[in-house]
Amino acid sequence: MGTDSTIEVTTVSRENIGEDKLRADETHEGEVAAVSHVRTPQKVNLRALDHDELVAFMAELGEPSFRAKQVEDWILKKNVRSFDDMTNLSKALRAKLSERASLGGVTLATKQESEDGTRKYLLKFADGVSVECVGMPSKDRLSVCVSTQAGCAMGCLFCATGKSGFKRNLTPAEIYDQVAFVAEDFGHRATSVVLMGQGEPFANYDNTLEAMRLLNSPDGLGIGARHITVSTSGLVPQIRSFSHEPEQFCLAVSLHSARQELRNELMPGVRKHSLKRLHDAMADYVNRTKRRPTYEYAMIAGVNDTEEDLTALIDFTKGTLCHVNLIRLNELPGSRFKTSSEEKIERFKKVLTAYGVETTVRESRGNDIDAACGQLRQRRG
Numbered sequence: 001m002g003t004d005s006t007i008e009v010t011t012v013s014r015e016n017i018g019e020d021k022l023r024a025d026e027t028h029e030g031e032v033a034a035v036s037h038v039r040t041p042q043k044v045n046l047r048a049l050d051h052d053e054l055v056a057f058m059a060e061l062g063e064p065s066f067r068a069k070q071v072e073d074w075i076l077k078k079n080v081r082s083f084d085d086m087t088n089l090s091k092a093l094r095a096k097l098s099e100r101a102s103l104g105g106v107t108l109a110t111k112q113e114s115e116d117g118t119r120k121y122l123l124k125f126a127d128g129v130s131v132e133c134v135g136m137p138s139k140d141r142l143s144v145c146v147s148t149q150a151g152c153a154m155g156c157l158f159c160a161t162g163k164s165g166f167k168r169n170l171t172p173a174e175i176y177d178q179v180a181f182v183a184e185d186f187g188h189r190a191t192s193v194v195l196m197g198q199g200e201p202f203a204n205y206d207n208t209l210e211a212m213r214l215l216n217s218p219d220g221l222g223i224g225a226r227h228i229t230v231s232t233s234g235l236v237p238q239i240r241s242f243s244h245e246p247e248q249f250c251l252a253v254s255l256h257s258a259r260q261e262l263r264n265e266l267m268p269g270v271r272k273h274s275l276k277r278l279h280d281a282m283a284d285y286v287n288r289t290k291r292r293p294t295y296e297y298a299m300i301a302g303v304n305d306t307e308e309d310l311t312a313l314i315d316f317t318k319g320t321l322c323h324v325n326l327i328r329l330n331e332l333p334g335s336r337f338k339t340s341s342e343e344k345i346e347r348f349k350k351v352l353t354a355y356g357v358e359t360t361v362r363e364s365r366g367n368d369i370d371a372a373c374g375q376l377r378q379r380r381g
Contacts, residue, residue, distance in 0.1 A: 045126070046097075047075055047104035047173040050210075051219075061096050069219075071097075076220045079180040081105060102126075106177050111185075123181060125174055129167055131198050135182040141191045146178040148208045149199025154233050154269030156254075158298060158329060158337045161198045169204040175211035179221060192227040196252070200269070201230050202238035209242075212249055225249050231296065236273045236281045243285040251285065252294040252325070253278070257304045258312035266304070279316060286321045292358075298327045299340035299348070310348055317357045324352055324359040 044057060054068040070088055074080045081103060083094045106123040109130055113119050117137050124130040131147040150167035152159070175195070183190040193215055195201045201208040212228050214220040229250040232239065242251060257263040264271045282293060295317065299305050317324060326348055329339040345361055352359040 043102040044100060045104040045173075046071060046101050047177065048171055057101070061093070061100065063093060067093070072219060075103065076176075076180075076214070079105075079177075079184050104173060104177070106174070106181055108181075119182070119185065121178075121182065121185070123178060131170065131174075131178070133178040133182060133197055135186055137186060137188070140188075142183065142186055142188045143192045143194065144179045144182045144190045145194045145197050146175055147197035147199055148175055148195055148201040148204050148211075152199045153203070154200050154267065156233065156256075156267050156269065158256075158266065158300060158332070158335065160332050166199075169207055170199070172207050172210035172214060175208065176214050176220065179215060179223075183221070190221060190223060192229075193223055194229045194231065194252075196229070196231040200233055200235070202232040202235040202242075205238050205241065209245065213247065216247060216249075229294075233267055234270045234273050234278050236277045239278075239281045239285060243281075243288045248289075248291065250291065250294070252296055253282065255295040255313075255316075256298050256300075257309065258316035259304075259309060262304060262309070266300075275316065282322070283320065292321050292323055294323045294325050296325050296327060297348075298329045299345050300329050301338045301340045301344070303337065305340040305344045305348070310351060313348070314352060314355050314357070317352070318355045322357065324357055326359065326361045328361070328364055330364060 046054065046057075049057060051068060051072065054071060055065045058065065058067045058071075067089070071086065074086045078085075080086060083089075083098045083101075083103070086094060086097075089097075104126060106125060109122040109124045111119060111121050119135045121133050121135070122130055123133060129150045131150050133147055134145040136143045136145070147170065149169050151165050152162045153166035155162045178197075179190050179193055193212075195208060195212070208230060212230065215223050215228055216225050225248040227250075229252055230242075231252040231254060233254045239251070239253075242249075254267070255263075256266055258275060260275050263275065285291075285293060297304075297313065313324070326345055328345065329337060331338055349359045349361055
């Protein structure tokens with residue numbers, strides 16, 4: 001019995017040892033698995049930081065606050081793509097920045113050039129989302145049209161952008177970087193910016209305004225406020241907010257019809273913002289800012305170019321401080337909408353002018369590469 005007991009104890013001991021080893025192996029395997037799933041800390045995108053955040057980041061690196069201004073100059077004014085280009089920083093600091101941070105920015109997916117010198121770009125961000133922007137040179141000037149959203153949710157029937165759907169808002173840095181990229185490609189500073197590309201800027205109000213301020217800042221591209229124009233389809237609360245902003249930025253409103261029923265059909269995204277509310281908000285904007293807003297009006301044959309439409313447009317604009325910009329509709333493949341005749345366009349201009357409404361016909365740029373108003377749709381080539 002004693003012998004049997006010894007054997008039994010020995011057997012149990014061996015089994016326990018096996019179980020303990022098994023547990024140890026399992027624990028080790030679990031630790032290995034856990035280690036294998038540890039991700040490298042994501043680098044800080046310096047372009048996405050405002051000045052105070054950049055100062056705080058430099059403090060984390062043990063650097064004085066003035067380093068933030070040096071880095072901002074390289075990023076915002078010189079649009080550098082590598083930390084090695086920041087030659088007034090020590091090699092040690094450049095190494096730390098390379099390890100802990102990234103420069104974000106955009107990469108070029110495609111570029112097209114029009115016969116008139118206009119260039120359209122499809123630019124891609126770090127997360128794979130892409131947008132289109134346009135550079136329009138004219139003698140010693142360069143105007144840049146940028147996007148504020150990837151896609152658009154407004155659903156205007158005559159615009160290509162919304163047909164691709166809405167993806168996301170752009171950050172201030174992503175809006176700014178479009179201008180910086182285009183200016184660098186042309187080798188010429190941007191003299192004016194229109195936020196009229198993909199998206200509804202006032203549906204991304206805070207980021208759009210921050211980008212405009214950065215474009216205007218002497219620490220950024222230093223573009224005059226009166227040379228920066230934001231275009232909205234008519235979001236009334238944001239127009240009222242914009243009228244209180246201190247900068248002298250310019251405002252354009254996509255009107256396209258001064259008849260409520262027709263505007264609801266053409267621009268379903270702003271149905272809840274009635275023409276009456278829009279008219280009142282614009283009157284308040286003019287009263288507060290003393291600036292002349294622009295109404296964009298795409299001329300669509302047989303749709304919004306009738307005498308009834310002209311009368312409605314006169315009623316909406318006469319006696320107010322405004323500018324009407326008549327646009328030859330840029331036709332889209334497969335669309336039932338066609339541009340109005342030159343005779344209709346000229347009649348609108350003549351009659352509006354006679355009623356004291358400042359009116360011009362916009363020169364269309366980049367039609368041959370789908371870079372004109374309403375044509376941006378993130379298509380390659």
